[in-house]
Amino acid sequence: MKQKFILPFIASLFLFSNSYAQNEKNHLYIDVHHLPTGTVKYSDVAAAHAKDLATESKYGVQFLKYWVDESKGVIYCLSSAPDTMAIRNTHRDAHGLLPDFTYEVKDGEEAMADKNKTFFLDVHELGAGNVKAEDVEKAHQKDLAVQKKYGVNFINYWVDEKTGTVLCLSQASDASKVIATHKEAHGLIPVSITAVKQGQ
Numbered sequence: 001m002k003q004k005f006i007l008p009f010i011a012s013l014f015l016f017s018n019s020y021a022q023n024e025k026n027h028l029y030i031d032v033h034h035l036p037t038g039t040v041k042y043s044d045v046a047a048a049h050a051k052d053l054a055t056e057s058k059y060g061v062q063f064l065k066y067w068v069d070e071s072k073g074v075i076y077c078l079s080s081a082p083d084t085m086a087i088r089n090t091h092r093d094a095h096g097l098l099p100d101f102t103y104e105v106k107d108g109e110e111a112m113a114d115k116n117k118t119f120f121l122d123v124h125e126l127g128a129g130n131v132k133a134e135d136v137e138k139a140h141q142k143d144l145a146v147q148k149k150y151g152v153n154f155i156n157y158w159v160d161e162k163t164g165t166v167l168c169l170s171q172a173s174d175a176s177k178v179i180a181t182h183k184e185a186h187g188l189i190p191v192s193i194t195a196v197k198q199g200q
Contacts, residue, residue: 031099051094105158117171122190
């Protein structure tokens with residue numbers, strides 16, 4: 001009786017440890033798709049994302065969230081993966097839409113989002129080798145200290161130290177409030193900011 005219980009338990013423990021080890025080898029990525037202006041609908045991206053989720057385990061990828069800028073035709077996908085090729089292979093097999101850029105990123109501590117507010121994604125390009133994750137964390141803390149003044153809710157950030165790219169996710173009444181917060185907090189103005197719809 002004991003043996004019948006112990007053997008399945010050991011097997012499940014082994015599978016769990018293998019899965020955990022695989023996840024430990026993964027990195028965090030944001031891949032970006034640029035499609036023709038006016039051709040992107042959130043519902044279509046949600047359908048493509050569902051296909052990614054159905055395919056991801058084949059390549060050891062876990063898609064976490066995505067953001068869609070319908071007006072400009074830009075899609076951002078956040079995932080955990082062993083490498084960039086695993087992400088490309090998943091997208092290729094799932095729906096054939098390959099990203100134009102893929103950033104390996106480090107993130108901060110995620111804040112709670114308000115489902116009734118508009119999401120904004122802003123991008124800073126600081127130059128290769130010019131930014132460290134700890135510096136972005138300090139700048140993010142300055143944003144948090146100022147955000148209430150402008151009615152902004154900074155949710156998280158992602159930094160690619162190799163390219164010097166920083167992406168910030170926030171919520172606000174309009175983009176100018178986000179820019180004003182950045183300007184007062186640390187003076188780093190994004191090269192672009194856009195309203196996005198979030199999915200996961």
